[in-house]
Amino acid sequence: MKERAEKTSPSLSRRRFLQVASALGLAHLLTGSEQAQNTPNLPQNPQFKAPGQTRHLPRVQAAYTFFTLPEARFVEAAVSRLIPADDLGPGALETGVAYFIDQQLQGKFGLAATWYMQGPWQQGTPEQGYQHPFNPQELYRLCIPAIDMHAEESKGQVFADLSVSAQDDLLAALEGEKLEISPLPQFFLSTFWQILYDNTMQGFFADPVYGGNDQKAGWRLVGFPGVAAAYRGVMEAYYGRPYQVEPVSLADLQAGAALADESGHAIHRDLATGEILSVHPESFKHEH
Amino acid sequence: MSTKLEKVDAVVIGVGWTGGILAKELTQAGLKVVGLERGRYRQTDPDFQPPHIHDELRYHVRYDLMQNLSRETLSFRNHQEQTALPYRVLGSFLPGEGLGGAGVHWNGVCWRFLPYDFEIRSQTLARYGERKIPDDMSLQDWGLTYDELEPYFDQFEYTCGISGQAGNLQGETVAEGNPFEGPRQRPYPTPPLTPSYANLRFRQATASLGYHPFMQPAANLSEVYTNPDGITQGACVYCGYCQRFGCESYAKPSALTTVLPVAMASGLFDLRTHCNVIRINVNSSGNKAVSVTYIDAQGQECTQAADIICLNSYVLNNCKLMLVSGIGKPYQPASGTGVVGKNYCYQASTGATVYFEDEIFNTFMGAGALGVSLDDFNGDNFDHSNLDFIHGGNIANYSTGAGPVRSRPVPPNTPKWGSAWKQNLAHYYNRSWSFSTQGSVMPYRSNYLDLDPTYKDVYGLPLLRMTFDWGPNELAMTEFMAQILEGIAKELGADKYSISKLTKHYSIVPYQSTHNTGGTIMGADPNSSVVNPFLQSWDVDNLFIVGAGNFPHNSGYNPTGTVGALAYRAADAIVNNYLAQPGPLY
Ligand SMILES: Cc1cc2nc3c(=O)[nH]c(=O)nc-3n(C[C@H](O)[C@H](O)[C@H](O)COP(=O)(O)OP(=O)(O)OC[C@H]3O[C@@H](n4cnc5c(N)ncnc54)[C@H](O)[C@@H]3O)c2cc1C
Numbered sequence: 001m002k003e004r005a006e007k008t009s010p011s012l013s014r015r016r017f018l019q020v021a022s023a024l025g026l027a028h029l030l031t032g033s034e035q036a037q038n039t040p041n042l043p044q045n046p047q048f049k050a051p052g053q054t055r056h057l058p059r060v061q062a063a064y065t066f067f068t069l070p071e072a073r074f075v076e077a078a079v080s081r082l083i084p085a086d087d088l089g090p091g092a093l094e095t096g097v098a099y100f101i102d103q104q105l106q107g108k109f110g111l112a113a114t115w116y117m118q119g120p121w122q123q124g125t126p127e128q129g130y131q132h133p134f135n136p137q138e139l140y141r142l143c144i145p146a147i148d149m150h151a152e153e154s155k156g157q158v159f160a161d162l163s164v165s166a167q168d169d170l171l172a173a174l175e176g177e178k179l180e181i182s183p184l185p186q187f188f189l190s191t192f193w194q195i196l197y198d199n200t201m202q203g204f205f206a207d208p209v210y211g212g213n214d215q216k217a218g219w220r221l222v223g224f225p226g227v228a229a230a231y232r233g234v235m236e237a238y239y240g241r242p243y244q245v246e247p248v249s250l251a252d253l254q255a256g257a258a259l260a261d262e263s264g265h266a267i268h269r270d271l272a273t274g275e276i277l278s279v280h281p282e283s284f285k286h287e288h
Numbered sequence: 289m290s291t292k293l294e295k296v297d298a299v300v301i302g303v304g305w306t307g308g309i310l311a312k313e314l315t316q317a318g319l320k321v322v323g324l325e326r327g328r329y330r331q332t333d334p335d336f337q338p339p340h341i342h343d344e345l346r347y348h349v350r351y352d353l354m355q356n357l358s359r360e361t362l363s364f365r366n367h368q369e370q371t372a373l374p375y376r377v378l379g380s381f382l383p384g385e386g387l388g389g390a391g392v393h394w395n396g397v398c399w400r401f402l403p404y405d406f407e408i409r410s411q412t413l414a415r416y417g418e419r420k421i422p423d424d425m426s427l428q429d430w431g432l433t434y435d436e437l438e439p440y441f442d443q444f445e446y447t448c449g450i451s452g453q454a455g456n457l458q459g460e461t462v463a464e465g466n467p468f469e470g471p472r473q474r475p476y477p478t479p480p481l482t483p484s485y486a487n488l489r490f491r492q493a494t495a496s497l498g499y500h501p502f503m504q505p506a507a508n509l510s511e512v513y514t515n516p517d518g519i520t521q522g523a524c525v526y527c528g529y530c531q532r533f534g535c536e537s538y539a540k541p542s543a544l545t546t547v548l549p550v551a552m553a554s555g556l557f558d559l560r561t562h563c564n565v566i567r568i569n570v571n572s573s574g575n576k577a578v579s580v581t582y583i584d585a586q587g588q589e590c591t592q593a594a595d596i597i598c599l600n601s602y603v604l605n606n607c608k609l610m611l612v613s614g615i616g617k618p619y620q621p622a623s624g625t626g627v628v629g630k631n632y633c634y635q636a637s638t639g640a641t642v643y644f645e646d647e648i649f650n651t652f653m654g655a656g657a658l659g660v661s662l663d664d665f666n667g668d669n670f671d672h673s674n675l676d677f678i679h680g681g682n683i684a685n686y687s688t689g690a691g692p693v694r695s696r697p698v699p700p701n702t703p704k705w706g707s708a709w710k711q712n713l714a715h716y717y718n719r720s721w722s723f724s725t726q727g728s729v730m731p732y733r734s735n736y737l738d739l740d741p742t743y744k745d746v747y748g749l750p751l752l753r754m755t756f757d758w759g760p761n762e763l764a765m766t767e768f769m770a771q772i773l774e775g776i777a778k779e780l781g782a783d784k785y786s787i788s789k790l791t792k793h794y795s796i797v798p799y800q801s802t803h804n805t806g807g808t809i810m811g812a813d814p815n816s817s818v819v820n821p822f823l824q825s826w827d828v829d830n831l832f833i834v835g836a837g838n839f840p841h842n843s844g845y846n847p848t849g850t851v852g853a854l855a856y857r858a859a860d861a862i863v864n865n866y867l868a869q870p871g872p873l874y
Contacts (some may be wrong), residue, residue, distance in 0.1 A: 020329050024585040025564055082705040088714055109350060116361040116376045120742065125794040127366055131373055168706070175704070197705070205692040206345035221710070222717035224652055224692050227342040230525035231653040235293040239485040242648045242718065253339040263537070264338040265525065 073160040100203030121225030141191035295593035302601030304389015308543025313859035327386030337533030344693035391542035396507030399845035403434035431812035446543035446850030449513035452476035452505030484687035506657035528689025530656030535738030607807035629737035636727035642782035654687035681727035681844030808837035818874035822861035
């Protein structure tokens with residue numbers, strides 16, 4: 001691991017603070033001399049500066065913090081049918097996708113923090129998009145027991161306990177808007193399906209730091225390298241040839257478990273041989 | 289109670305691409321300028337540095353850099369008979385928020401509109417006669433010509449360092465470039481990017497069909513470049529995290545990496561972020577703007593007086609702020625009178641995805657604007673005599689970088705989940721890519737922007753209301769384009785392909801493009817436009833309104849090259865004409 005020596009100097013961080021504070025309209029809290037320095041000043045030239053190393057990142061102990069136990073069982077079962085484990089490798093269940101969804105629901109996505117959620121409410125046309133007063137947390141909380149109730153009443157068992165083929169049938173009915181669960185209007189179920197589906201895909205392919213894609217299994221499935229290298233010069237060397245590397249995650253780089261070049265881009269290793277692939281950092285040299 | 293702030297020479301509302309250009313040009317002319325930006329302060333380092341910037345979930349799917357709709361959005365309907373409902377979740381377009389605006393997370397495809405675009409009405413009439421323009425199509429000339437705008441295209445391109453291949457140098461056609469482009473005075477500042485493998489395949493196939501493919505102009509720089517202001521930019525590393533991401537390499541020009549450093553170094557630019565403008569105040573006779581009212585970071589209302597006011601808050605809020613401030617006559621669709629909100633247009637796309645059994649493309653490598661384009665079916669570059677539409681669109685294959693959170697191509701008729709889906713995805717993820725038409729949109733009397741009667745933003749102001757649907761021109765044009773795309777898919781020898789056509793009605797749900805246009809259109813006649821050809825309000829002569837809102841129709845291209853040129857021209861008019869003699873410039 002190449003040492004990234006450069007540290008944020010006190011004057012740089014002071015400048016950043018003054019810039020942010022002044023931009024926030026807090027200039028009056030600063031002293032006179034600070035105010036003199038507080039004009040935001042963007043760097044005039046690219047200054048490629050590797051970030052300093054962070055010191056300690058804990059291994060997260062996973063536990064469901066939003067889902068109730070029956071909800072967790074439902075989601076584990078559903079995601080394992082959407083992306084099953086098979087000859088090609090682990091599926092969504094084995095890679096933590098249910099936990100990913102739990103954590104997403106616990107945060108700003110679950111609370112629809114950046115959605116416009118003011119009334120009045122009215123169902124619109126499909127072209128007008130999402131028009132429900134429910135945020136994703138509430139949709140999961142409402143639709144899971146509805147589907148479990150339906151499964152229990154029609155098949156004698158909650159969704160998680162059905163045979164996989166019965167689970168597949170039920171998911172296909174949900175997808176095809178053929179599931180009718182009185183008194184729930186169809187749009188609840190169709191919206192829930194779309195969100196469950198999207199969340200499953202996101203969990204399987206997003207950076208493992210969010211709790212899914214464990215061991216980068218989603219990336220390995222498709223041959224995605226994760227955090228990018230600088231592909232300048234590399235792209236043409238691989239015309240028509242697979243670029244097969246050990247994928248690199250955000251945590252690998254932040255914790256120093258993977259190599260980075262001087263600009264912070266990942267240095268990839270050949271998947272088969274483990275050898276470091278040549279990278280082309282010449283684009284970062286600025287002597288003219 | 290509004291805190292009254294001492295008068296300055298100029299206020300810039302919104303500090304994105306165009307706000308940055310105005311801030312730089314006006315401070316360089318010695319004016320004291322206040323910049324009001326509703327979003328946060330940010331800069332390339334540390335805000336856009338790896339590894340955290342290479343996070344598809346955060347930036348691509350959760351829209352970390354885009355407008356927070358919980359505070360402000362717009363409402364939408366296809367037709368006047370419907371009730372407009374709020375755009376609650378981002379989808380079709382992604383307005384920016386924060387210093388640098390949407391310019392921070394754009395792709396960087398940087399076009400000049402065609403000479404035809406600026407004189408679309410007269411040229412269409414001259415070539416095809418009256419009958420070619422339906423009564424309900426409010427097609428207008430722009431009030432300036434391509435030649436008048438050329439120096440400003442040049443200025444924007446050289447400020448950015450655009451990478452590309454000239455096709456028409458002072459009237460001479462240049463091999464490998466776009467033979468349909470308007471004449472340019474000099475080559476692009478930097479050479480074209482290196483094509484991806486998919487780009488090469490696309491170029492070869494379209495050339496053998498007799499079309500004229502070329503490496504499209506990119507604001508992802510092919511090499512390190514120092515611009516006329518002495519600002520050095522980095523070279524693109526083809527990392528594939530571009531559209532919707534900030535660039536860690538200073539290689540995707542935005543206001544942050546070009547014009548704002550100059551404005552800030554002048555000592556004359558007073559930037560205030562987290563300041564949301566709610567109103568432009570005019571004098572009692574309504575012909576001069578006197579100040580701007582905004583809510584600052586601490587929630588306090590402030591009123592900033594200024595001699596000149598530049599409205600640069602993107603197409604949508606430019607129109608909204610005009611309407612809530614009562615400047616200019618609001619457009620009335622029933623009579624076709626009034627101007628503010630008129631000629632809202634968008635982009636009509638059709639796409640093709642091709643699948644190959646035995647070819648690998650490494651589609652996760654790339655750059656936002658890395659692509660091969662052709663203009664054979666754009667503008668009036670082809671004969672429309674026997675066609676039931678005008679205009680057309682650019683056709684391009686982009687290699688923007690296809691991470692699996694955003695892009696999971698599987699051939700038509702593949703299940704969407706389960707083992708069969710997984711198998712197909714594993715096989716085709718790296719054996720598939722797309723190309724598409726960026727289709728023009730013509731203005732119709734029934735497509736417009738006004739204020740919503742019901743829904744409000746967090747400041748208590750009415751939401752902007754959008755009434756928009758595809759017109760007959762878009763439906764016919766994209767039908768025609770779909771056939772061209774299909775021909776290309778066949779020529780490529782794709783094992784499988786799919787074509788996606790325009791849906792019957794415009795939907796605000798799927799992402800299409802952040803190329804909203806119109807609402808504050810330009811023109812030579814105050815009865816049919818909001819601003820004159822210098823982007824000066826016809827009603828309030830110290831107010832300049834800048835952005836793609838000025839477009840009377842939308843061309844078959846991304847907008848920003850033309851927006852940048854118009855911004856530079858407006859700045860030039862302010863500095864060199866207006867300051868000496870404040871008053872109407874046209
Ligand atoms: C994902 C994406 C990809 C794109 N790709 C391309 C491309 O390849 N080629 C191309 O030509 N174009 C592209 N665009 C479009 C391009 O980003 C815009 O055309 C360009 O940024 C417009 O410049 P502007 O100054 O009008 O708006 P912006 O750059 O968005 O700046 C407007 C600023 O005003 C601020 N603002 C808004 N309202 C207020 C208010 N009330 N008070 C204070 N501040 C306010 C906003 O926060 C914002 O910072 C893309 C856009 C997106 C989102």
